[in-house]
Amino acid sequence: MLEIKNVSTSYGHVEALRGVSMAAHPGEIVSLIGANGAGKTTLLNTISGMTPARSGQILLNGVEITRLSPEKIVNLGVCQVPERRQVFATLSVRDNLTLGAYTRMRGRGEPPIKDRKTLHLDIETIYAMFPILKQREKQLAGTLSGGEQQMLAIGRSLMGRPKVLLLDEPSLGLAPLIVRDIFEIINCLREIDTIILLVEQNARAALRVADRGYVLETGRIVMAGPAADLAADPAIQQAYLGKQGR
Amino acid sequence: MKRLLIARLGSPNLIAFLIMALGLAAAPVFIDNNYIITVLTIIALFTMLTIGLSLLMGYAGQISLGQATFFGIGAYSMAIFSTRLGLSPWLSLLAGMILAGGVAYLLGMLIFRLHGHYLAMATLGMNIILYLILTQQVDWTGGPSGFRGVPDLSIGGMTLSTDTHYYYLIWFFALITIALSLNIVNSRVGRAMRALHSSEIAAETLGIDTGRFKLQVFALSAAYSALAGGLYASFLGFISPSSFTINASIKIVLMAVVGGLSSIWGATFGAAAILVIEQWLRTAIKSLVPGASGEQEIIAFGLILMLIMIFMPEGLVTGAGKALRARIARRKPERAQPAGG
Ligand SMILES: Nc1ncnc2c1ncn2[C@@H]1O[C@H](COP(=O)(O)OP(=O)(O)O)[C@@H](O)[C@H]1O
Ligand SMILES: [Mg+2]
Numbered sequence: 062m063l064e065i066k067n068v069s070t071s072y073g074h075v076e077a078l079r080g081v082s083m084a085a086h087p088g089e090i091v092s093l094i095g096a097n098g099a100g101k102t103t104l105l106n107t108i109s110g111m112t113p114a115r116s117g118q119i120l121l122n123g124v125e126i127t128r129l130s131p132e133k134i135v136n137l138g139v140c141q142v143p144e145r146r147q148v149f150a151t152l153s154v155r156d157n158l159t160l161g162a163y164t165r166m167r168g169r170g171e172p173p174i175k176d177r178k179t180l181h182l183d184i185e186t187i188y189a190m191f192p193i194l195k196q197r198e199k200q201l202a203g204t205l206s207g208g209e210q211q212m213l214a215i216g217r218s219l220m221g222r223p224k225v226l227l228l229d230e231p232s233l234g235l236a237p238l239i240v241r242d243i244f245e246i247i248n249c250l251r252e253i254d255t256i257i258l259l260v261e262q263n264a265r266a267a268l269r270v271a272d273r274g275y276v277l278e279t280g281r282i283v284m285a286g287p288a289a290d291l292a293a294d295p296a297i298q299q300a301y302l303g304k305q306g307r
Numbered sequence: 308m309k310r311l312l313i314a315r316l317g318s319p320n321l322i323a324f325l326i327m328a329l330g331l332a333a334a335p336v337f338i339d340n341n342y343i344i345t346v347l348t349i350i351a352l353f354t355m356l357t358i359g360l361s362l363l364m365g366y367a368g369q370i371s372l373g374q375a376t377f378f379g380i381g382a383y384s385m386a387i388f389s390t391r392l393g394l395s396p397w398l399s400l401l402a403g404m405i406l407a408g409g410v411a412y413l414l415g416m417l418i419f420r421l422h423g424h425y426l427a428m429a430t431l432g433m434n435i436i437l438y439l440i441l442t443q444q445v446d447w448t449g450g451p452s453g454f455r456g457v458p459d460l461s462i463g464g465m466t467l468s469t470d471t472h473y474y475y476l477i478w479f480f481a482l483i484t485i486a487l488s489l490n491i492v493n494s495r496v497g498r499a500m501r502a503l504h505s506s507e508i509a510a511e512t513l514g515i516d517t518g519r520f521k522l523q524v525f526a527l528s529a530a531y532s533a534l535a536g537g538l539y540a541s542f543l544g545f546i547s548p549s550s551f552t553i554n555a556s557i558k559i560v561l562m563a564v565v566g567g568l569s570s571i572w573g574a575t576f577g578a579a580a581i582l583v584i585e586q587w588l589r590t591a592i593k594s595l596v597p598g599a600s601g602e603q604e605i606i607a608f609g610l611i612l613m614l615i616m617i618f619m620p621e622g623l624v625t626g627a628g629k630a631l632r633a634r635i636a637r638r639k640p641e642r643a644q645p646a647g648g
Pocket of ligand 1: 072075077095096097098099100101102103104
């Protein structure tokens with residue numbers, strides 16, 4: 062279980078998160094919706110240790126991870142799919158996936174990868190989920206389409222065998238049809254029994270796939286509840302589901 | 308050791324490496340010209356300097372405008388440790404590498420917490436500081452007029468004295484540098500380095516300690532440079548601060564850029580190309596501009612650097628290779644047509 066307790070994060074004097082509290086369980090998809098600049102990326106970066114919290118606590122299965130380095134947090138199984146995908150454009154698709162298991166190959170993380178065969182099997186598992194990646198195996202990641210890059214970014218993070226998967230706006234900049242595919246994939250990820258925290262501006266799609274949701278506004282959680290309730294809430298419909306078609 | 312050096316080279320690299328080694332070993336038999344042997348030796352030295360910087364720029368995505376600092380630390384360590392402190396020349400060489408690596412490590416620790424191109428500025432400053440020390444600390448360094456009497460290296464009781472001896476010794480080390488670097492680049496560490504150059508954010512989300520990698524590559528590049536510096540000092544027997552100025556650092560940047568930033572093989576090509584162009588420019592500029600001091604080639608180098616950065620930002624060798632491949636790819640369908648129809 063991932064617990065976030067009263068976490069505040071700031072960039073210099075700018076406070077980006079103000080006392081955020083939330084929780085998520087394995088096998089559950091939790092969506093965090095909010096406008097541009099609300100602090101969604103900051104929250105994910107705070108969990109992954111890249112932008113450490115100024116105050117508050119983050120616990121993973123009861124163990125405090127608030128002030129650990131990003132490497133240690135990855136070793137504990139927190140994998141982030143960064144905003145705008147950030148695939149390694151100049152590396153092959155296969156190398157991208159291999160790097161996803163970086164800490165496991167160093168004998169940290171769980172379960173460690175000790176030989177080429179285990180690595181190969183893990184990569185084949187990802188290929189089974191995303192057959193298109195197998196076809197593109199030797200291509201440089203930068204030559205993939207936006208949707209394929211997003212699949213690669215998700216596949217790469219799955220190579221780390223995440224206990225917590227942090228998805229930062231996976232639909233950003235993708236065509237509507239591709240967005241549907243990506244959310245379909247996220248829905249399937251439920252089966253790997255991982256804590257999935259999905260951050261989105263695309264509130265409609267995010268709330269449809271999620272079990273529960275939180276609404277973030279200028280660094281504060283302003284609403285929380287079952288995803289269906291949030292989607293039906295007039296205030297949310299007005300603010301986030303209006304004519305927004307992205 | 309052997310396994311470490313060749314294990315991951317892969318067959319094309321291994322074949323290229325063996326051909327190069329054999330060619331270099333045979334060269335002095337056919338070349339009976341000290342000048343050419345000396346130029347080839349200098350190319351070996353600059354190959355080591357350039358490879359260090361190529362690793363740093365092409366793989367760790369950091370630029371150093373002060374590689375000549377480490378070159379100078381290596382050269383002056385060789386000179387001072389072996390004469391003033393009574394260390395053996397080999398130990399002095401090693402001490403220079405450790406010192407340079409240590410300086411790079413400390414500087415890197417201060418800088419790599421910050422993102423962006425702070426290293427470029429810091430290394431520029433470092434180079435100026437070294438120059439001041441070398442010219443001011445006359446008692447130790449000999450000041451602006453230089454340091455005379457750097458001892459020769461010896462192997463198994465044989466003192467290396469001729470240009471050909473040094474040719475073999477220095478190319479031996481250059482080839483080790485090449486092999487080691489190819490090995491690093493093709494290992495897990497190399498993949499991580501390319502990743503951090505490609506997207507530092509993503510690399511961090513995967514648990515790659517990007518700061519530590521940059522630090523290690525920087526220290527390694529410094530040790531390579533100091534190795535070149537120590538060998539250079541022994542080879543010439545005389546060193547002066549003018550060889551270790553920012554001009555020299557910029558020349559190394561240019562070699563790395565011409566060679567292709569992420570190409571180990573390109574480094575040798577870049578070093579050779581720039582050294583040849585430099586020789587040519589020196590005479591050409593003198594005959595074009597009668598009053599020129601002969602140091603104006605740095606202006607021409609600046610222009611070359613700008614042009615390459617604008618038109619082939621990946622470096623000349625990598626960029627030209629890509630252009631060529633694109634051209635072949637474009638031509639293929641044309642050729643396929645008559646065959647198909
Ligand atoms: N590196 C940074 N330095 C300073 N301010 C930042 C930085 N990153 C984000 N911010 C600010 O923090 C707030 C939240 O940003 P972010 O978490 O990126 O929002 P979101 O992901 O919801 O669009 C914004 O006001 C933004 O300007
Ligand atoms: Mg964001």
